[in-house]
Amino acid sequence: MILINKIKAVLLLCTCILPVLLKAQVVNNKPVKELAQLQQEFVDLRFGMFIHFNIATYVNQDWPDPEAPASLFNPTKLNCDQWAKAAKSANMSYGCITTKHHSGFCIWDTKTTDYNVMNSPLKRDVVKEYTDAFRANGLKVFLYYSILDTHHKLRPNCITPAHIKMIKAQLTELLTKYGDIQALIIDGWDAPWSRITYDDVPFEEIYRLVKSLQPNCLLMDLNGAKYPQEGMYYSDIKTYEMGAGQRIANDKDHLPSLACLPLQQNWFWETSHPTTPVKDPEKLVNETLIPLNKSNCNFILNVAPNRDGLMDDNALAALKKIGELWHNEGPLPKLPVSDAPIISSNIAKHVPANGSWSDDSAIMDFANDDDFGSSWVSNPTVKKPWYELDFDKDKEFNTIAIAEEKANIKTYSLDYCHNGIWTTLFTGENAKKIKLHRFKTVWGDKVRIHIETYDHQPSIAEFEVYNERR
Structure with missing residues (x-):
């Protein structure tokens, strides 16, 4: 008899709780x-x-x-x-x-x-x-x-x-x-x-x-x-x-x-x-x-x-x-397709940087100083400019963004170095001012860009590297 009463109590409790749980699922599963x-x-x-x-x-x-x-x-x-x-x-x-x-x-x-x-x-x-x-x-x-x-x-x-x-x-x-x-x-x-x-x-x-x-x-x-x-x-x-x-x-x-x-x-x-x-x-x-x-x-x-x-x-x-x-006239034209926002910390900030010859005082440190108003600028005599970041030890990352003050860079390659071996992440054309690259996670102690073609003197406001949680 005691066992039957316990079973009845459990069933009654389930009867009371189940509608609440189902309602919670509806709310939480919008x-x-x-x-x-x-x-x-x-x-x-x-x-x-x-x-x-x-x-x-x-x-x-x-x-x-x-x-x-x-x-x-x-x-x-x-x-x-x-x-x-x-x-x-x-x-x-x-x-x-x-x-x-x-x-x-x-x-x-x-x-x-x-x-x-x-x-x-x-x-x-x-x-x-x-x-x-x-x-x-x-x-x-x-x-x-x-x-x-x-x-x-x-x-x-x-x-x-x-x-x-x-x-x-x-x-x-x-x-x-x-x-x-x-x-x-x-x-x-x-x-x-x-x-x-x-x-x-x-x-x-x-x-x-x-x-x-x-x-x-x-x-x-x-x-x-x-x-x-x-x-x-x-x-x-x-x-x-x-x-x-x-x-x-x-x-x-x-x-x-x-x-x-x-x-x-x-x-x-x-x-x-x-x-x-x-x-x-x-x-x-x-x-x-x-x-x-x-x-x-x-x-x-x-x-x-x-x-x-x-x-x-x-x-x-x-x-x-x-x-x-004024009255709201309804939906605006469809927005252009855009990338998901960057939400991670930039691991490239203030790490040692190197590059080909700079134009006067616009040296490589300006391209990872967390200031989009300053830039590394390539010297006009350099035909194939390059820029490189050195993390000193292997870092995990899956996103690189190249931000220019003006969209001058057209074709380029991105590479990373792991155990002394360089591997290419991207090679091709991207004429956008913000060149965003997302890829499978890699490990490397260096990252670089080789600039192949450009409209005017190449410059980089920020060379950014992220390890996004996905």
Whole structure:
């Protein structure tokens, strides 16, 4: 009898658990889209709202004191539905909120730090209210997250394993507690002003974590200033901060991109905003939004809520005017085929380099200094230039990229050396400015390029070598 009762109990437990397990399988087995499809869907969104709203809203500066108390954050009339309806009035397709900016204050209910909104007078999860409101109004949901975090001392030369653990835990919360997130915009990483490299905080680990949690979430890093427009480096989408002077060139076959600009004077709200004219809606539409869309670029316009948690009347009026002038006309033309982004660490940085005679001071070290603005330049008297990297010992790698300042090199060969024997990886023509080669993993202590034909004096901005996890 006891055995029968135990069997009944097990069967009852299975009956209760099985539907939950099946439901979990359905949730976790959503079709995973190809990156090209996600990129196309992203550019087709065309236009969205950036929302810089955080503790900086209360200090009249974009970068507050890292020790600013959580008690400052007190939006007594917070209304995310107002924001969503304002975005709809401009015919925007999505929103993106600053879950954590550079000062480290988290506006969601996080278990990773006490420096969060639940310890402010508000005591409400702003990220949840934002995601709920935007979805209820038929808008897609993006999130912004800063790697640089001055409150938690996650800054150059101070990064510890505990910091990386915190980043992973915070991103896991954001990507598991708030439903489908179409895109994650990362900031404060590999930027000249943040000085946190992709080695300090390992990009590939973070990228793969994001994709493991939400495979259909695009990850884009606001690193557009450093990397060439023709290559997709450390981002699923090219990014351009227009306020910092970053612009898309007009004469290129454009990769899928995002450009951002604030409607008001600053990213975060300041006391002068209600009485200072915002940017001209007609110019934003005709001189920014429409031209960007024609270049496969999605435009995200920042609108900063005030200290009450509402958008000012002048911002609301401008958004309504934009909506009268512009409508999303549907999908853009199909994007050109592009390579998968580079997400691994460049093992060629700063290793000893050699080459044929250089032109004056443009010596070989400039081709692996992690600076795309400098180049090794071949001396004009050399007819068959070559360039070589020496790892000193065998390294494992499966990707090589040759980045030129101008696409001068046409035909060439790539070789690697293992146990004193050189083996050819590629020989042929590639006229692209970013010459990307992916191949089966090899081991070697040297890598070189022999340049056969070229239009003008050959030069290499960066000779890059990667060991991608596949």
